[in-house]
Amino acid sequence: MTEPRMIEISPVTRVEGHGKVTIHLDEENRVEEARLHIVEFRGFERFIRGRLMWEVPVIVQRLCGICPVSHHLAAAKAMDMIAGVDELTPTAEKMRRLMHYGQVMQSHVLHFFHLAAPDLLFGFGAPAEKRNIFEVIKEKPELGKRAVLMRKYGQEIIEATAGKKIHGTGAIPGGINRNLTIERRDHFLGSIDMMIEWALDAVKLARDYTQEHEALVAEFGSFPSNYMSLVRESDGALDLYHGSLRALSSTGDLIFDQIPYTRYHELIVEDVRSWSYMKFPFITELGPEAGWYRVGPLARMNTASFIDTPLADKAHAVLKAETGGVPNNSTLANHWARMIEVLHCIEKIRELLNDPDLQGTDLIAEGQRREEGIGVIEAPRGNLIHHYKVDEHDQVTYCNLIVSTTHNNEGMNRAVKDVAVKHLSGQAQITEGMLNHVEVAIRAYDPCLSCATHALGQMPLQVELFDAEGSMVDSRRQSI
Numbered sequence: 475m476t477e478p479r480m481i482e483i484s485p486v487t488r489v490e491g492h493g494k495v496t497i498h499l500d501e502e503n504r505v506e507e508a509r510l511h512i513v514e515f516r517g518f519e520r521f522i523r524g525r526l527m528w529e530v531p532v533i534v535q536r537l538c539g540i541c542p543v544s545h546h547l548a549a550a551k552a553m554d555m556i557a558g559v560d561e562l563t564p565t566a567e568k569m570r571r572l573m574h575y576g577q578v579m580q581s582h583v584l585h586f587f588h589l590a591a592p593d594l595l596f597g598f599g600a601p602a603e604k605r606n607i608f609e610v611i612k613e614k615p616e617l618g619k620r621a622v623l624m625r626k627y628g629q630e631i632i633e634a635t636a637g638k639k640i641h642g643t644g645a646i647p648g649g650i651n652r653n654l655t656i657e658r659r660d661h662f663l664g665s666i667d668m669m670i671e672w673a674l675d676a677v678k679l680a681r682d683y684t685q686e687h688e689a690l691v692a693e694f695g696s697f698p699s700n701y702m703s704l705v706r707e708s709d710g711a712l713d714l715y716h717g718s719l720r721a722l723s724s725t726g727d728l729i730f731d732q733i734p735y736t737r738y739h740e741l742i743v744e745d746v747r748s749w750s751y752m753k754f755p756f757i758t759e760l761g762p763e764a765g766w767y768r769v770g771p772l773a774r775m776n777t778a779s780f781i782d783t784p785l786a787d788k789a790h791a792v793l794k795a796e797t798g799g800v801p802n803n804s805t806l807a808n809h810w811a812r813m814i815e816v817l818h819c820i821e822k823i824r825e826l827l828n829d830p831d832l833q834g835t836d837l838i839a840e841g842q843r844r845e846e847g848i849g850v851i852e853a854p855r856g857n858l859i860h861h862y863k864v865d866e867h868d869q870v871t872y873c874n875l876i877v878s879t880t881h882n883n884e885g886m887n888r889a890v891k892d893v894a895v896k897h898l899s900g901q902a903q904i905t906e907g908m909l910n911h912v913e914v915a916i917r918a919y920d921p922c923l924s925c926a927t928h929a930l931g932q933m934p935l936q937v938e939l940f941d942a943e944g945s946m947v948d949s950r951r952q953s954i
Contacts, residue, residue, distance in 0.1 A: 558841025580628025
């Protein structure tokens, strides 16, 4: 018998932002509790107040250098609503979609090849010095080359539509501030077929891993949950840029469907817990115990009726067949879903590049001014909500952001505990490789921890002072 102890993984590696995991062991080295803690605080919901509505789509991107386009577009959609614009011009709509597909593509490629692939290719327990992108490039140079060039292609799409690869300015309230030149179009068309071929190979790589490791995938941080995403309003198809909200249970039953995203606050509630700066959303009608849900690539594969690009739709059907058409609850299957979305994005990019509307000159629409706007988009990591109110001087008076990683907070914590219990409990000696199993479960969600650390209402800061015997002698609490 040993003394109870706590193991800390700090920081969690190969994710965006700063977080740690604490694992509490009893006297027999059994896991009693394991949690993912978000230890950084960034108060964008507070300091965006007072800024002009025209500035918001540019400012909020500074939340993140990995998914700035997602925040840019979600904020722009909210400002469209405030500007009274319910329908963009064809050129503005398609330029924004092109920007978004480039963003989702490059982000998914970055995560799969650069962050997750070292675990999948070399094993979760491989030496730490082996689990990195440089070793992937060394052992599989062709795969490494594709990883770099595919991400480069997506970033160049962003640059052409937003003005810069990171923190661009392309989307403005009511539209877009540029179109796509013929020269840039032809440049992208020159390698689009190669991108599709590489994406098909990536889907096969992720699918083969999932199927060849069926037993591992089935038990590794996997559990039933609800799922939520946007789907296309007309037919329930996958739509990463716009749509209505759909939520399914773990057995595929509809919880709600085709609900306008402007009503999100009627559907979900954000819970606050003392040990994390990240909130815990749940579906209102189900309550906090049964109402938590997951978002992201696998959630979108579960909720979408079909995909409107042929190659991705065929791949989607294969994924769905793995579970007989009911939702797939396997956390590691997110990687397969992620590569299907890369294929879909490239197919949509090809479709848009051949659309003459991208060379249009009607870029901005106008409408009747409103005081409140809500913009929702499917970011690479899942559903992203931006909600703003402005006053008569065009200054922001209210901001609420619910980002993808926040939606997944409960799911990630359950995955952390599940993996810790299965792979650490009862072990006389816990190795770095064992601990990496816990990180692998977190990485499957591709979390963006920087994006997820915000405050709305009362977010307590609590400091507790303990004496040498472990008794608390003083405590101070401040709400910020």
